[in-house]
Each structure stands twice: as structure tokens, then as C-alpha cells.
């Protein structure tokens with residue numbers, strides 16, 4: 094059977110009015126679909142790529158179990174420190190004992206959801222030249238990597254986040270949020286935190302187009318993330334002027350501190366919502382930066398390897 | 400710049416790519432040097448052609464393909480593919496071309512092949528029915544069923560390559576670029592892949608541009624052959640034209656009981672070489688059939704064995720590669736006697 098017959102060309106959409114701004118049809122007479130269809134197609138593509146990210150990380154079961162064990166041991170250690178710090182009714186950083194315990198146990202799994210560790214996937218692909226495959230697709234790599242990262246985060250919620258929270262609830266006197274809006278705001282905040290973290294990691298990885306070896310920048314990003322995001326100690330333990338500097342001048346508190354403050358209801362609802370808005374600003378800033386840098390990178394693009 | 404002919408899918412005029420490489424020239428000093436990987440390529444490929452792109456290592460084949468697919472910015476010259484300038488229109492072009500770089504994978508490493516194909520359908524927004532039809536054809540012709548559910552990282556090279564070709568075809572591209580698609584494949588896999596591509600090419604539906612070091616690929620698949628060396632086109636035409644141009648001849652190898660005192664003279668036949676103290680004589684045929692020569696030899700007697708050798712493409716190409724950079728060839732120029 095001829096290949097051509099086996100591959101019928103898509104029929105032109107009878108409902109689409111000729112759009113003068115649309116691209117000319119290609120040689121096979123396939124017209125460009127209307128804008129609404131294109132948007133729906135793009136959304137379907139994004140969802141499919143997110144699903145692929147989710148399934149991809151689901152294949153690493155052993156790593157998940159080992160990581161989970163570490164999270165729980167660390168969580169127990171941190172929790173005992175926090176209980177000491179907040180003994181005798183002290184409220185360091187304005188947190189109660191129960192809030193600090195919640196900060197620890199919600200935070201342990203969240204580290205893996207937002208992913209504050211070193212991520213070099215894009216840089217490695219630039220170095221090896223495999224980035225070719227990403228660039229040969231009709232989807233912007235920034236979009237497809239973001240989709241995959243959200244899928245990865247979703248997998249981490251199931252595999253890494255739930256268990257430590259259950260441990261905290263089962264064995265500790267833990268703060269339970271009482272405002273219903275907190276639950277919704279927390280979900281939004283975690284998605285935004287993942288995107289902030291992703292944007293920063295992607296930006297650092299883009300330096301591979303110039304440097305080829307990105308271990309330095311990645312290590313720097315990781316270190317800054319560990320110190321400034323609130324994953325070692327809540328940022329609110331620091332002097333107020335330092336906090337202002339970090340919250341507004343760096344994306345790091347948006348990656349970790351903000352979703353946790355939302356979860357433990359450290360501030361009232363309005364202020365919590367404002368901090369989530371700050372996260373959104375960071376997402377926009379970082380994605381715009383990624384786009385600008387990527388455009389320059391691709392323009393001077395040298396794909397490595399024959 | 401010349402205007403591309405109306406049926407040109409790919410049109411390159413004076414296409415160039417220089418790489419800047421830094422060399423250590425002193426203890427601390429490094430000087431930048433410009434390497435010309437592609438040095439003024441003129442090429443027009445029309446719809447439905449299958450073109451083989453060959454040349455020695457480092458000739459600039461991959462570099463040219465990277466520019467044509469929009470992932471490498473040319474240093475100079477003009478280039479259009481499917482009427483688009485590749486780098487600025489990379490995303491639009493991606494929907495209309497299929498690309499396989501032999502040493503790289505475009506599949507999702509951790510996911511089963513089937514899953515990669517499903518994802519590609521969404522990434523390219525291919526209508527479900529079209530996708531199903533194309534996948535079905537490839538499954539049948541490339542025997543994918545045995546490993547459709549295997550994660551890509553567990554596939555053998557030959558299996559993965561069949562997957563890559565399928566992945567490149569699922570969105571119905573107008574042009575298929577293949578950079579060394581048969582590299583590392585065993586004889587059987589090569590045959591299967593060639594049969595598939597020959598079939599695809601014969602339908603004239605897809606324009607195919609492929610690079611290879613395996614000249615059997617060219618003999619089987621490519622009516623048109625572009626030879627590049629040092630970034631320039633040194634031959635553009637049919638395989639037969641190449642043979643003619645470089646004076647490759649059919650040969651008759653004759654084994655004798657005892658050496659001749661006088662070698663026979665037959666019109667259109669030259670003595671190529673004499674080996675083994677005259678016990679073996681190799682004649683080169685200048686476009687004449689072997690019959691006349693063999694009849695003459697039979698008259699002389701003492702004939703032990705006769706073999707007729709077809710012109711060897713490897714030999715021609717080896718000769719082409721080892722000669723110093725030639726002047727760029729005019730496309731389809733008349734044969735030049737060697």
C-alpha cells in the first residue's frame with residue numbers, strides 16, 4: 094500500500110474562515126488552524142508533556158524510597174531542634190511550637206516538590222548536543238521543560254510529600270490550618286514555588302550555551318537556595334531588614350518560605366495572598382529572563398558534536 | 400542571489416559556516432582561529448527528490464544539515480527550506496520537516512516507545528486519525544511491535560533507529576533529514592531500513608536528504624548524489640555521472656596459464672595493470688561490452704579464469720576524497736574526462 098495513501102492528509106477545517114494574517118498553507122495544502130484550535134492544541138501538548146514528566150519520575154522507585162527515608166530522619170532531627178527553640182512558650186520568628194513543627198514536616202517533602210537540589214538536565218543536553226532534539230520540536234523548550242518539571246513536581250507530591258506530612262500529623266502536636274482559603278492558597282503557592290524554582294534552575298542551565306561547564310553556577314544556585322529559601326531555618330528568624338532584602342531582592346523565599354508560611358498561617362489571609370502575588374511576580378520575571386537569555390543563546394547557537 | 404525555482408524545497412546559495420576555535424599558541428596565549436566548515440554551498444533540491452550527501456569526515460555534512468533544520472545559524476549565504484528561513488522560523492519549520500541525527504535521540508529516554516509516539520502526536524498537534532494511520536504503516540514496515548512497550552533506554556541501536564525514523568515521520572513531514580541513519584546497524588537492519596526509505600522515496604511524497612558513509616545506502620537510495628569536501632560541493636549529479644567523470648571503468652580480470660608475450664589489442668579496451676608476473680591481467684573497458692575482449696582471449700588460449708568487475712563506488716569516492724580540494728562543481732555539468 095502506498096505510504097501516501099496510508100497517511101491521509103488532514104482535511105481542511107470547513108468552519109475556518111480564511112484569515113489574512115494566517116500563514117500561507119504549506120505545500121500539501123494544509124491550512125493553519127484557527128487561533129482557538131491552536132491554543133487548545135498547545136494546551137493539550139502542555140498537559141501531555143506534564144504527564145510524561147510525571148510518569149518519567151514514577152519509574153525511579155528505589156530512589157524515591159531512599160529519599161523518603163532521609164526526609165523523615167531529617168524531619169525528626171529538625172523537629173526536635175524546633176521544639177527546643179520554641180520551648181517555654183517562646184515564639185521565635187512569630188511562630189508557635191505547633192506552627193514550627195508543621196513548618197518542618199510540610200517542608201521536608203516540599204523540598205523535593207519545588208526541587209531545590211542541583212538540576213543540570215538542560216545543561217547536560219546542551220553539552221552533549223542532545224538539545225538538538227528539543228530545538229527541533231515546534232514547542233519552545235522553555236515551555237516543554239516547564240511542563241515536564243510540573244509533572245515531576247506532581248510525582249514528588251505523591252512520592253515524597255505526603256508521607257512526611259503523615260508522620261508529622263501522626264506523631265507530633267502539629268498546627269492544622271483553620272482557614273479554608275489556606276488550602277487553596279497553598280496549592281497555588283506550591284505550583285508557583287515550583288515555577289520560580291524551575292525558572293531559576295533553567296536560567297542557570299542556560300549559561301551552558303556560553304560556559305559548557307555549569308557545575309559552578311549550579312552549585313552556587315544550590316547553596317544560595319539552601320541558605321536563603323528558608324529550608325534550613327525559617328527566614329523570619331533573621332533581622333527584619335535582611336528579610337526585606339531577601340524577599341524582594343531574591344527569588345529564594347518564594348521557593349520555600351512563602352508556601353510554608355501560607356500552610357502554617359503565619360500571617361493573616363490578606364498578607365498571605367500578597368506573598369503569593371509576590372511569587373507570581375517572580376515567576377514572570379524569571380520566565381521573561383529565561384526567554385530573553387534563551388533567544389540570545391539560540392541565536393549564537395552552536396550545537397556540539399557531529 | 401539566484402531566485403529559488405518554484406518547486407525547490409531546499410535552496411542554498413553561497414551557504415557558509417565558519418566556526419571560531421581557540422587554540423593554545425603559547426603558555427598563556429590563546430588565539431582565535433576561524434575554521435570554515437561549510438564554504439559556499441549552492442544547492443537546489445526539488446520536491447520528492449532523494450539526495451545523498453557524502454564526503455569525508457569533517458567535510459561539513461552535519462553542519463549543513465544543522466543549518467537546514469534551523470538549529471545552527473549560517474555565517475553567510477542564503478538558505479530556505481520549505482520556503483522558510485530556517486533559524487528565524489525554526490518552530491514553524493519543525494512542523495514541516497522530520498529529522499534524525501543518527502547519534503542522537505529525539506525520543507523520551509525513560510518512557511516506552513509507544514509513549515514517545517503518543518507524546519509526539521500532542522507536541523505536533525497531529526489529528527488522531529492521521530497519527531494512527533502513519534504509526535500503523537511504520538509499525539508494519541519497520542516491525543516495531545516487538546518493542547513498542549520497551550523504555551527507549553533499553554532498546555538496541557537498530558531498534559531505536561527504527562523508532563527514531565517513525566518519530567520523524569508521524570507528523571507527515573515534507574522533508575526528511577537523516578544524518579547517518581544506518582550508522583552502527585547490522586547488515587539485516589541496514590537492508591530493512593534501506594528498503595523502507597527506498598519505498599518512501601519512490602513515492603515522491605517526501606523529499607529525503609541523507610548523509611552517510613555507507614555507499615551502499617547511496618547506491619540503493621539516491622539517484623542524486625552530492626559530494627562535499629572541505630565544505631564545498633565537488634560533485635552534484637547521478638552516480639553514473641560520477642563514475643564517468645572520474646573515469647571509473649568496468650574491468651575484466653583475466654587469469655592465465657602462462658604470461659602472454661604480446662598483450663592483445665581490442666578497440667575500447669586498455670590494459671589497466673599486470674600482476675603476478677603476467678599471470679593476471681586486468682583490462683579496463685571504455686564503455687564497450689566485455690564480449691569482444693573475451694572472444695579474442697579465447698582465441699589466444701591459455702585462459703584459466705575470467706571475472707568482470709563492475710565499477711566500484713568506494714574506489715571512486717576514495718579517489719575523490721584524497722584528491723586536493725577541487726574547484727566547486729557546477730551542478731549537472733557535462734562529464735569531465737579524468
Ligand SMILES: Nc1ncnc2c1ncn2[C@@H]1O[C@H](COP(=O)(O)OP(=O)(O)OP(=O)(O)O)[C@@H](O)[C@H]1O
Pocket residue numbers: 395396397398399418419420434435436454455456457458459460461462463
Ligand atoms: N561546534 C564546533 N566548533 C568548532 N568546529 C566545529 C564544530 N562543529 C563542527 N566543527 C568543524 O566543522 C567541520 C565540519 O564538521 P561536520 O560535523 O559538519 O562534519 P561531517 O561532514 O558531518 O563529518 P562526519 O562525517 O565525521 O560526521 C569539521 O572540521 C569540524 O571540526
Ligand SMILES: [Mg+2]
Pocket residue numbers: 399460461462578
Ligand atoms: Mg557528521
